[in-house]
Amino acid sequence: MAIIEVDGLVKRYGEHTAVDGVSFAVEQGEIFGILGPNGAGKTTTVECVEGLRVPDGGTARVCGIDPQRDTGELRHLLGAQLQASELPDKLTVGEAMELYSSFYRRPADWRALIDTLGLTGKLGTQFRRLSGGQKQRLSIALALVGDPKVAVLDELTTGLDPQARRDTWDLIEGVRDRGVTVLLVTHFMEEAERLCDRLAVIDAGRLVALDSPAGLVARVDDRQRIRFRPSAPLDHALLTALPEVASVERAGSQLVVTGTGNLLLAVTTVLARHQVVAADLRVEQTSLDDAFVALTGRPIDA
């Protein structure tokens, strides 16, 4: 049974329809991503799941619970990390953990949690003195202190430097390994590709695709591109004769071979047979970025 079920969700703000009939189901133990550009309706969607907003149509269920009707119970099952929610400036990490664990019926061991998140050395540090990455880790800790079944993480790595972002990704995988189902909101392709088992791509309030990252890419295009600088002149016809190759173009000193299937093997075999060495060889595959453009008609950060 799905742990989160969203069915035909609609949310309007005045004339504007922020979420327009979105449906998806998240299975237990998944990292499920909601991907889309800013303003696509991602946050509104998860806020309906979190019971922070009342949908105008459709339903959301978490562990079979209606977030609107049984909000009290939902709060024990779902831990949320929200965008732009801070703590009092002078509250220390330890005090925040102690305070938030007092809110729950069966809290997790907050000291162990803080240890996992690498904040043990910061227990006595005030919130205002934490770095962006440390604040985010504390935010994850607070979302998990109630020992939830589901964690909703909204734009967790926005504003973090690349190293802190990668560290956070490891932490999120760690969260899933604890048996927590993760609903992850993001507009970073790399993050979605690296972390998510499945993705719901949302654009302008509508669900445009729902698949694994690899599935999304494959659905759009399985075309690959190989670039290399041949060590000796090569007759293009040798390559175009291959069934895998769609086209061969010259770009300066480089050759660009486009095709499908096991393109790399086919091309390198021909090159080897003719004793041509491929220098600076690079294989470019359709990325999630390309898939996003194909699905929505524009790049995610446009």
Added chain:
Amino acid sequence: MSALYRLTATETRLFFREPIIVFFALGFPPLLLVIFGAIPAFREPDADLGGLRTIDLYVPIIVALSIAMFALNSLCQLLATYREKGVLRRMRTTPVKPAAMLGAQLLMSTAMSVVTMLVALAIGRLAFGVRLPRQVPAYLTSYVLAAVTMFAIGLLVAALAPSGKSAGAVGTVLFFPVVFFAGLWIPRDSMPGVLRTISDFTPLGAGVQSLQDATAGQWPQVLHVAVMLGWTIVAGGLAARYFRWE
């Protein structure tokens, strides 16, 4: 351990980490009382005041001042800041009701202002021989009424102000007329008739008179109780109507 207890303890700890707020809320009112008491003329009985001394009138005013400081300086600014920074929003995702935060703030403000009241009464009694309240239940009733009234007004400011900074500014703007009519510059007994009538209808004008009456051994007047209840109902009702957690 209960969430409300934890919240109150945590908020109290945070309060003590703001030395300037601590000074103005806890230290300033008693200090002012000591300064007034140091003026020799304030310690002379005055026939115009029915044989009372000016310092006798100032003890309830100082008690009212401390309530006003908590309500219009710390309480409203803190709650508006918490909303602005998403502290209340984060709390909404947990099983605790954000209203528990409100409860914790009110508990802490009440406890702290009671301490200031006791300090003011003690200084008045020990340093300047000011009579302690003769009607203790009446005094406590008046005190609670005045505190609840002012906290309701503080919450209304927090509800309407868009940010912590603007809540602080609005609180300060309200603070001066409120303590003026409580008699901080001219005690009510020295106010001209019109001014005193206006004062009767202000939250702390009514509050100070009730405290003064209880000190003299009488129960507060119906008018003043009604004025305080009226402010509480109107301000508290509007605050409840307009308060937003985010």
